[in-house]
Amino acid sequence: MKGFKSKLGMGNTPEQDQSRDPQLEVQSEQQSTDQPETSSPWYTITVDSIRQGKHKMRRRLMIAAGSLVVVGGLIWAGTQYVTANTIPYYVVSVKGQAIGTILHQEELQQLFTTKRAAYQKKYPKATMVLNTNGITTTEERAYKAQVNSANTLKTLDGMLTAYAKSVDVNIDGKVIGVVKDQKVIDAALEQVKKKYTKKAVSAKASTKTSKKAYPKQVTGLESVTLKQKVSTTEIKANPNKLLSSTQLAKVMMTGVESPTTYVVREGDTISSIAADHDITQEEIFANNPKIDEMAMQIGDELMLTVPQPPITVTTFEDYSEQIVTEPAVEIRKSETMREGESKVVAQGSKGLKRIDYRVTKQNGQMLREEWLGQEVTKKSSPKVIIKGTKVVQGEGSGNFMWPVSGASVTSPYGQRWGKTHKGIDLVGSSSVMAADDGVVSYAGTMTGYGNVIIINHNNGYETLYGHLSQIDTSTGAIVEKGQHIGVMGNTGHSTGTHLHFEVHTGGVIQNPLGYLP
Incomplete structure (x- = not known):
C-alpha cells in the first residue's frame, strides 16, 4: 500500500498538487496519524476522477471560446459585406402614387431644369413655370437594390406640365383677356389713346400749312383720360391664350360682343323701332348713317347696337372755325319812296369771323360741342339800302x-x-x-x-x-x-x-x- 501511495504521490504534477483541496489534505494527515496506515482505493479513484473532469471542462471551455471567436468573426465579416452592398436610393411619387426609383436627387433636378428650358423655348414670349406640385421623393436603403433611374425619369418627363405666369385684364369687373404682365397692358393702353388722338394731332398740324380759308380745324388737344379703371390678378394660364399688346388694344377698342341687327317689317318707323328697343332715334341714325327713313324698305337691316368697347377714351379738343359774315344792312329811309320799294346804293362786302369750340369726344365720337366765343378777323362793310317810308x-x-x-x-x-x-x-x-x-x-x-x-x-x-x-x-x-x-x-x-x-x-x-x- 505504501508503494501504491508513493506511486500515486510521485505521479502528481506540481499543478495537480496545487489544485488539491487543503481540507482534504488535513484529513488525510490526521487519519495517518490517528490510524494505522492502510490503502484506500475508493478515495484515490474519486480524487483522480475529479481532477480529470476539471481538465475536460477546461478543454471544453477553451474549445467553446474558440468557436465563439470564429463565429463572431464570421458574423462581423458578413455584416461588413452586407453593409458594403447596401445602397441608398429614392422613391419618386406623384400625388402620393409611386412611379419609380432614382439613385440621386440631382437627376430629378436636372430633369426639371431641362424640361423648364424646353417649355421656355417653345413659348419664348411667355414666362413659363414648371408645375412640380405633388412630386415628392422618399429616401430608402436596400441590399443590392435594383434602381432604374432612366425609366423613372422617362415616365416623369411625360407627366410634367407647365403654365405661363400671367395676369388677367379686368375692366369694371369683367375680364377681357390674359397677358404676360403689366407692361403689355400699358403698351395696349398707349395704342388705344393714340388711336383716338392721332387724328386730332394730325389735324392740328395741318392747320399750320393749310391754305384753305375757312375750314373747321383742331387748334389744340387739351387732355386725354380713361373712364374705366383697369385692374389685374396674377393667374396661371395656357401660354397659347396670352394676348399681345396689339391684340389687347383691339379688344379694348372693339369689345367682344356682336352687334344687334333688326330687319324692318311692314309698318315700322324709326320712332317705333326706337321705342320697341328702348333706344333713341339718334342712336339708330348714328349706327346707320346712310339710312333714309322715307326710303326705308321692308327687309332692310338696321344696326341697333354696336359692340361697346370696354375702354372709354375721353378727349377734349379745341376747334376753331372761320365763317363768312354777311355785310350788315344799312337802311336809309326815304319819304319819297313807297313802303316796299327799295334801292341798293352800296353792295357792301363780306367779312370773316373765327368761332371757337371745345369738343368732348368718347372713343372718337363727339359727345358734346361747346361754343366758346367768336372774334371778327375781317370786318364787313354794310350794304346800304334806301327804302320808302310809306307804311307797309x-x-x-x-x-x-x-x-x-x-x-x-x-x-x-x-x-x-x-x-x-x-x-x-x-x-x-x-x-x-x-x-x-x-x-x-x-x-x-x-x-x-x-x-x-x-x-x-x-x-x-x-x-x-x-x-x-x-x-x-x-x-x-x-x-x-x-x-x-x-x-x-x-x-x-x-x-x-x-x-x-x-x-x-x-x-x-x-x-x-x-x-x-
Missing part, C-alpha cells in the same frame, strides 16, 4: 337780333350724326323773340320740330323757331323785332330744353351765325 306792315329790315337774351350756342350749324343740322341750338332766357319784323306764316306742330313758329319777313328771309314749350302768337299775326312770341321747350325730336333757330333766304337754308351780330 310786316316787312323786316334784314338786320336780325338774337332770338334769346343771354344766348349761348350749344350746337352749331353743320353736320351732326351723319346729317345736316339746319340751324343752331340756343340756351339762355326762356323767352323767345322775333328776330326781325315780319308776319307769322305758321304757328303749330311739325314733325321733328315739335311746337314751331315760322316768320316770313317779306324781304326774302324766313326764320324758324322750334322745340317750343308754348306758342304765344298765331298764324297771320304781324310781329315786330324783339317781340315775345313763345317759350323755349323740349318738344319734338329734342334732347333737352333749348331753341332751334333757322334762317332761310330764297328757300335756301343758311348758317344763322352769319346773320347775327
